[in-house]
Amino acid sequence: xxxDSSTAGSGNFGPSEAAxxxxxxxxxxxxxxxxxxSEDTPIARAAAxxxxxxxxxxxxxxxxxxxxxxITVANQKGGVGKTTTTVNLAAGLALQGxxxxxxxxxPQGNASTALGMPHHDDVDSIYEVLLEDMKLADAVxxxxxxPGLYGVPATLDLAGAELELVSLVARENRLKRAISAYLDxxxxxxxxxxxxxxxxxxxxxxxxxxAADEVLIPIQCEYYALEGLGQxxxxxxxxxxxxxxxxxxxxILLTMYDARTRLAAQVAQEVxxxxxxxxxxxxxxxxxRVSEAPSFQQTVLTYDPGSTGAxxxxxAAREMAETP
Ligand SMILES: Nc1ncnc2c1ncn2[C@@H]1O[C@H](COP(=O)(O)OP(=O)(O)OP(=O)(O)O)[C@@H](O)[C@H]1O
Ligand SMILES: [Mg+2]
Numbered sequence: 001x002x003x004d005s006s007t008a009g010s011g012n013f014g015p016s017e018a019a020x021x022x023x024x025x026x027x028x029x030x031x032x033x034x035x036x037x038s039e040d041t042p043i044a045r046a047a048a049x050x051x052x053x054x055x056x057x058x059x060x061x062x063x064x065x066x067x068x069x070x071i072t073v074a075n076q077k078g079g080v081g082k083t084t085t086t087v088n089l090a091a092g093l094a095l096q097g098x099x100x101x102x103x104x105x106x107p108q109g110n111a112s113t114a115l116g117m118p119h120h121d122d123v124d125s126i127y128e129v130l131l132e133d134m135k136l137a138d139a140v141x142x143x144x145x146x147p148g149l150y151g152v153p154a155t156l157d158l159a160g161a162e163l164e165l166v167s168l169v170a171r172e173n174r175l176k177r178a179i180s181a182y183l184d185x186x187x188x189x190x191x192x193x194x195x196x197x198x199x200x201x202x203x204x205x206x207x208x209x210x211a212a213d214e215v216l217i218p219i220q221c222e223y224y225a226l227e228g229l230g231q232x233x234x235x236x237x238x239x240x241x242x243x244x245x246x247x248x249x250x251x252i253l254l255t256m257y258d259a260r261t262r263l264a265a266q267v268a269q270e271v272x273x274x275x276x277x278x279x280x281x282x283x284x285x286x287x288x289r290v291s292e293a294p295s296f297q298q299t300v301l302t303y304d305p306g307s308t309g310a311x312x313x314x315x316a317a318r319e320m321a322e323t324p
């Protein structure tokens with residue numbers, strides 16, 4: 001079963017076949033979403049989600065937005081859950097019926113790893129798109145295991161891009177141009193595009209803020225969480241004033257929430273006081289499963305679909321899609 005407190009390598013415990021079958025029957029008989037089955041036991045609920053994820057479809061399909069939502073996931077603070085949030089929200093939206101593209105804009109290539117995208121030196125990546133005018137379409141990969149999910153990888157080459165971009169014409173607009181051209185020529189419409197940023201406010205992040213309509217800020221529920229947020233908010237204001245009139249902070253997601261500590265609750269309250277209803281109701285709990293998944297080149301949604309981390313990301317994805 002999905003035990004978040006268990007350690008690496010113990011992923012073979014699973015619900016019994018009977019439990020899975022019972023849960024599958026339950027999920028077939030109803031069209032209710034994963035949240036509405038409050039009478040389910042946690043085990044049946046986790047098993048039902050596992051079965052649904054294996055079939056590539058979870059719950060009732062989410063509504064399609066009226067136009068593609070391009071979302072930059074940014075926070076110049078390192079390790080707050082930007083990449084984890086990008087890949088798991090994207091997977092959660094795709095598994096709930098939407099068509100989603102993830103662009104890895106971080107030279108660390110963590111989103112590429114977590115989505116199982118090859119990203120060695122020879123792979124066509126976001127570097128070639130930004131610096132060598134390659135079409136985005138030529139760098140897009142289909143994500144195995146998750147129908148409807150696509151990605152553009154980042155290779156180590158991207159580490160030089162901050163400097164190389166400086167001398168290029170329209171250096172802040174290159175990602176926007178590439179994404180717009182791709183979305184215009186795609187025959188199937190994307191519902192969401194996520195851009196995973198590095199932990200800095202350099203030219204790569206500026207490109208992401210110019211290319212997007214929305215900013216999603218993951219905030220880790222710990223003591224220094226709010227430090228530096230003012231600078232990010234000011235940067236978004238500057239980009240809006242000078243480079244992209246559409247950009248705004250649409251979504252805050254609380255990550256690595258530890259319900260046992262008073263500090264986490266205090267930070268969450270402070271964030272909710274400041275950002276109001278832009279903060280998603282669901283907070284992502286700290287979960288061993290979430291942190292293990294990337295080492296299996298997977299999102300937590302396929303790695304351990306019944307875990308609390310997976311269920312939270314599915315729920316957060318639903319909340320995002322239902323708040324246009
Ligand atoms: N809910 C969670 N529970 C447990 N571990 C988590 C959770 N979310 C993220 N982590 C872990 O925290 C670390 C940082 O997360 P992540 O890489 O997503 O942050 P980031 O903001 O993208 O970092 P960077 O600034 O380096 O790009 C990773 O090891 C990740 O596995
Ligand atoms: Mg990251």
